[in-house]
Amino acid sequence: MEMKDLYELFLQHPTITTDSRDVPEGSIFFALKGETFNGNAYAKAALEQGAAYAVIDEKEYAEEGDKRFILVGDVLTTLQQLAKYHRVHLGTPIIGITGTNGKTTTKELIATVLKKKYNVLYTQGNFNNDIGVPKTLLQLTKEHNIAVIEMGASHPGDIKTLVEIVLPDFGIITNVGRAHLLGFGSFEGVIRTKGELYDFIREVQGTVFINNDNPHLKGISEGLKLVKYGQQEADDLLVKGKFIECNPFLKFEWQSTVNCQLSTVNCQLSTVQTHLIGSYNLDNALAAACIGTYFEVPANDISAALEEYIPSNNRSQLTITKENRLVVDAYNANPTSMKAALDNFRLINAEHKMCILGQMGELGDVSAEEHQKIVDLLGECGFEVIWLVGEEFAKTSHPADYRLFANVEEVKAAIVAEKPKGHLILIKGSNSNKLVQTVELL
16 A cells, blocks of 8 residues: 555544554554564454554455455554654644653653643653654644654664654754663764764754753754753853752743843843752753743743643652652663762752662663762762662672662562651662652652
C-alpha cells in the first residue's frame, strides 16, 4: 500500500494503537515487535476488539481476503513514515527538544507557558523514543497552533533518526552531561549525538534556543540562528534570570531584554515562586520564559504559568508525608544530575537530612570512577543518614556508617523495621532501582 493510501485511511481512522490490550473502536493497530513479543500475533485479536485495520509485516498472520490486514515491509518504519507524512501535511510549527538532563521538565514548562496563548500538542510523559515520537506526531490536528516534541537518545544516531521524522522548525538542547556513556562511548559522543538536533536545524535554517552560559552548547552552535537565554550578563540575551533561593522550592527573577538594555532599570523584572525542587531548574524555567517571550506570550502570563506548574512525574517533586518530607527525583540518574541533586539538597535548610541514592546505570568503564565521585561528594555534604543502593555503590570506598543495600526490597524492609521520622529525605536514582516504591513507606 502506498503511503498516500495509508494516510487516507488514517484520516478516516485517526486513532493509533500499538497495544492489543487497549484497542479503541475504529482505531488502526500497528503490530510492533519487541525482544519478547511479536505484535503480528495479536493483529487478529485487535480487529476482533474493534480496530478498523491492522498493520502487519508478517504475511502468515493475515487472513486471506480480509482487507483489514495491511501488509508492509516493516511496521515500525511505516509508523514513522506515516507520522512524518502527517507532520508535513499539516505544517504545524514544531519545537524539538533534547538534552541529557531536564528535557522532560523543560518540555512541560515550555508547553505550560505556550498554552497561555496557543493550542499546544506536546509529548506526554517521556514518550520520546522511536515509537513514542511518531505516536505523538500522529495526534496533531489542524486545531494545534504549535507542538513541543521531546526526543531522547542512548546511542549515536538516535537524535538524527528522530529529527528526520519530526522535522522541527525550532530546537533546544537543555544541556549535555555524562549519561548513557556505555551507549555513546564517551562524553564527546553524547555531545555529538545531542548536536544532531543542531545539525538538522542548521540545514533547514531554523532557530535554536540556547543557554548562553553552557560552553558545550556554544561550542557546537556555529552557523545557527540563535535566541539566547542565561544567568550571566551578555549583550544579546532575549531573557536573563537570577537565582533567589531554593528552600525547598526554586524562587527566581527574570526579565526580557526586548527593546531595552540590560542596564536600564525600567526593564520589567518578574519574580517567580515555583513548585520545583532544585536550583538546577532555573535554566529549565529560563528556557521556557525565553521561548514564551519569542512567541509573544505576555510576561505576566509566562510568570503565572511557571508558578502554576506542579511536577507529578517523580522529577524535582516534594512529597510531604505524616512522618517525613521527601525530595523525590527517582526517575533518572547520571553523574551530572546526581551531583546537581546533592548540591541543591545541601542548600535546603533542615535539621535532619537523609539520602537514599540508587546506583547509576549505563556508565560503562567509568562506572566505578563516577560512583566513587558521588560517594566522595557525600563526604563533603554532612548529611545525617546515607543509604546507598546497588552493587556499584558497594564497590566504592566509603565511611563505615554509610548503609549499603543490594536492592529496593532490602531498603523497604529497613524502612518498615526502623521507621525513619522527622527527616528531609532525598530519594534519587535511576528508574531501574525502583526507589519510587519507598515513598509510600516513608
